[in-house]
Amino acid sequence: MGTSADPPSIAVDPKVVVAAVLPMPSPGPALRDYALSELDAAMEALAQPGDDIHEGIHRARKGLRRVRATLALGDGILGPGVALLDREIKHLNTGLSALRDAHALVETLERMHKRARKGDTRQLFDLARAEAIAARVATAEVELSMDPALCQRRGLIEVLMAAVPALDWKRLTPSAARMALADSDDRSQKARDTALQKGRDSDWHRWRRRARRASQQRRALEAVGVSVPASEPEVFDKRTTERLGEAQDLSLLLDHCGKGSPFSKERRRALRAYAEPALVRLRKRISTVRR
Template sequence: MPKASPAPPPEASPPEPAPPAAKPATGEALRDFALAELANAVRQLAREGDARHSGVHQARKSLRRVRATLALARRGLGGPGRRLDEELGRLCRGLSPLRDGQALVEALGRLGPTAPPALQAQLPQAIGLAEARREGLLARALARDPEFARRRARIGQFAGRLARLPWGEVRDKHVARAVARSERRLARARKRVARQPGHDERWHVLRRRLRRLRQQDHLLLGLSPSLRPAGGVPLDEAAALGEAQDDVLLLRHCGSHSPFPPDLRRALRALARERLQRVRDATNGA
């Protein structure tokens, strides 16, 4: 009787697919985003030459994004997170005069198409005066803090403190409550503007509240879309208030300490008031 042939060996089962990489917890994702923004602020303040003006602007934007991130995590981070936010705010405000110096030059450059012919002829003089003021502000700041080394070192210290915050305590519910808080603050700011449309500070607060919510919305779009503001962020309102900021800046620099001679100051002030009122009327009536 012929021998039975041996059974073939069992086929090897295919390897199990590797499990998908775990998504970072909400707190860890917020921490990593904030640390990247602090690192960017340091890089921006290290820029040289004419790029320093843009570097200051970008550094301030990064610092504001870090503050928006801390606001989202404020319930989980507690007192240490709030204290760090306050110190970041002071650093950011300390850079404001430098940013305003560059922003004034940019605002004047954007005036061209809307300015009456008589003012258009004076704009090169206005821009030249604003540029001289900007360079003077930067030179004095660098004399006190060469290469912005002290500020950059301070941001590095902030990064160390931020990394040690209890990000593991941050939960989605904390972020959702923070977003809801930002939405409520924006709604209150809109109501105050509606009650006092001629009050400059009310408009300033409205712009800040809208900017904070936009920053948080943009951040959450990449990290956790389900936590984004339920009502969205009106881009047309944000754009209008951003444009109006040019006119606020012009008016601020047409007072008693203006870099402009009296006749130029009066012309700039008249145009800025007209443009600003037009934007505010449209925004408040929307």
């Protein structure tokens, strides 16, 4: 009787087996370095002299938001210190908001002047911009008298930079980071739906904040080499992003036409008459984007 032949052997590369078994390296250390670089850049931005301080504050606040977005990728994983660190960064960023808002108003009026088609509207924005610049100077004088050269803020950033490495960054896995990003995308989508359905100012602001957070997290992960799915095109397409920026300009302008406004009574009335219907029309265009 013949015996059946043994099945042919298959050569297995041990390197392939090991690669399939070993987990992906943690992106945590790279994200730690990314957060530290943003904090370092924020500290440098706050050291800008003279009128450059306004642009420096803008860059610093953007960097601080990126750090908070990065920390949020490891919320619940990096250890109990992350909540305290995030709270201190948020407090620091909020403390810079008066200076940033004063400058943002000037920038907003400059952009709106460029977009305006009618001569009388451009003149309105020119006059309002002059008042906004005067208010910006006054705000800077007050803030810098309490914190000359923003030394206290820069010192606080140094303290925060010392605390970042103490978090448990090695625990953060690629899958956990992607899950955190997916949660942010989901919150952004829900905020978008609420804004389009209810149309309240607070809903629109919430959508913008959550969309920005998701975008910053995607940026951080891509910067350290973690592959992430593309964002939803109907949520983050260029035209919608531009319109959201224009809507933010109009909202900011209206916010400065109320209590504590830098504008004269006559100017406030004229600016509201322009901005309120323009904001309604713009939000209607945004709401018609394919979903």
